[in-house]
Amino acid sequence: MSKNRLFNQTKISLTCWYASIFSGIITLGALGVYEAIAHAHYITINQELKTVAGTFHDTLEPLLLKPNKLEKNVREIIPDLCLIDEKCDNLYYENRYITRLIQQGKYYLKFYDLSGNLLGNAGIKIDNLSLNHPSEEFKTIQDNQNNNYRQISLLLHSKNNQEWGYLQIGRSLEEFDQYLNNIKWLLVLGLPLLIILVIIASWYLAEKAMKPLDKSYQQMQQFSSDVAHELRTPLAAIKATIDSVMLTENLSIKDNQETLITINRQNQRLINLVNDLLILSRLDAINQNNYLLEKTDINLIDLINDVTEELSFLAIENKINLCQDIQIKDNLIIQGNEAQIYRLLTNLVVNAIQNTPESGLVTISLENNKKEVIMAISDTGIGISEEDNLLIFNRFYRVDKSRGRDKGNSGLGLAIVSSILLFHHGRIELESTINKGSIFTVYLPK
Template sequence: MLASSRGISLILAVAISVMVSAFLSLLQDSTPVLILVAFGLSFSASYLLINITLEFLVFREIGNIYSLLEKIQKKDLSEISDKSSKSSISPLRKINNVINSYAIARQKEIDALQKNAEFRREFIADISHELKTPIFATQGYIHTLLDGAIDDKQVRMKFLKRAAKSLDSLDNLVQDLLTLNQMESGVIKFVYTDFDLKEVIDEVIEELEHKASKRKVNISFKYDSDKSYVTHADRQKIYRVCQNLIFNAVKYNHDEGEVKISLKTQKNHIQVDIKDDGQGIPPEDLKRIFERFYRVEKSRNKKEGGTGLGLAIVKHILEGHKSKISVSSTVGKGSIFSFSLPLVKEKELEKNIEVD
């Protein structure tokens, strides 16, 4: 009882009332009735004020602090609210807020560490798988040759070509990893120039025409010949973005399918849409296709080729241009990948030419 707010209030109220009564008893005009009334009033007022003060400003806040500390000790931070507490005259409320803020920060740090740990586990598993395939293939071809097949000229050339192809795949994977890492760390700088986006797409289509013709995939390019499609960006990296997206549209299309590319000018932007009528992407995979090594169909890894880093690189390049890649897809009907770049208007282009 003495440790509670009521017990402390009772003791302090009695002490105050006794002091008031003792003081009144020293006065000549005081009567026993007056002293008794003063004792009762001072006791009641003191008890109420002290009890309310201790209960709401001290004991309740101490209880909240203990409860918060218990959650921290048990590592149960999921129920801690990050809402800022209302202002209070209690000095303990500030301590409670500080502890609460610390607990929230710790929870966010723990969540980030857990997320990073999960990402590292997935990344190590993915990179191990991606590196294992070309290395094991190359080892198999070379050991077969060393075991005697090297004497057969026809077998020797066939196995050497296959080993070289596996090593080329390994080199592409390492190069893409280095590129992605350099982009994330800010080592690679963007070189901005004015160029015609339509010409870049024409170059990519010309490069991929042979691959598309093997599967009889038709690539169509729609744009308004009367409009300008000059943008201000890093030409080489935007070329890689278009190359990757159009290559994927061909690769994941069905035989005799169609890839439709369109350019549209808006107020201050040029929008690029790349549509295919291939297999499409399931909804549960749409949010993850821009992650490293994530593939919609794991069984198609080596059949379709690629390093699994193309879309991750595309995402980082466009984010570096303060743009975003968006995708919409329907399973069995195809996908549409879209992004936009700033449009350089004719007046601005003339000024840039004069400055140059």
């Protein structure tokens, strides 16, 4: 229960972190997109205003005769120009390009003298505007109805190159504001939906991230349970033997010897188990942290001969025939850690001998191809079922648990083989038939 609570809390914490980070990135990205769109439109409008202002500036200056006086001949360029002392109907002339530009583009023009007094205007009507900060090239202003306009101010010169006054040209930002408002609402409505999707995705990612941890935790729990179980059995046997001796008076020398033999046998099981656990621990550290072990040239034929010679006594003791099938005449050299390869072969041969009945046969064969070295350990033993094939390399797993314990087997031999092959970038395959035997085939890269 505490484990589930711990993992659920960790999953929720990961989800919150993922969601916060991704939501922040998306929000900042959305704001950045909004600002980029607004900036791009302002640049476009400024460029448009510059172009229009340049057109009017070049066209109007030859028609301006005296400073601070707006001549009526300007109407040749701006037919709907309304002077400040006139009542105008803002007539629209279809045949005038500049007039069409003013009307269709929602522009306004205002003429000021050098003192800032309004002389005339044209285009859309904007009230309550005055000439403020004429030195500012661009400015955004707002009318009484909260409509925004982008404006540029120009200093005009008369025909004699005297300072005449100022021209203000402005453009309505209604369409631009409406477009930005649509973008804003799209982001306001879209961001919560994206954040909800981010939360769902974050939960999925957190669950995916926790699966390996959960699996490792379960394996650790199982490993601890298996170690405790394996240690308890010989310790219980030793304690029972000692208790029986303590309750018996006047033990004979023969009884004492049998007691010591029993204790020694159980003690040897403990030693073998601890040694196997230490080997697995070192191999795990090597494979997980990429530690480098010394690799040397290994003559596999010599190595197989050494293993066969060393385990011959075990085969004779179990009444098993142990032989070799090596068709290679020349020495076969690979790169690797000799102690580990020796352990690999020893574990496989011992496993074959322990699971083969009397008068059975265990054969060590060696083959060679262009890319790999192939070693096979075959036996005529009890065989392994298809269900056990998937579990045989798990730690503490035994096909026949009672048989394995009787022979002092800790169930770690094949797990050690798997770890050694992982370090050497090799692989192992198993072919087995119940009551007919098994073949463990090891592939090592050259």
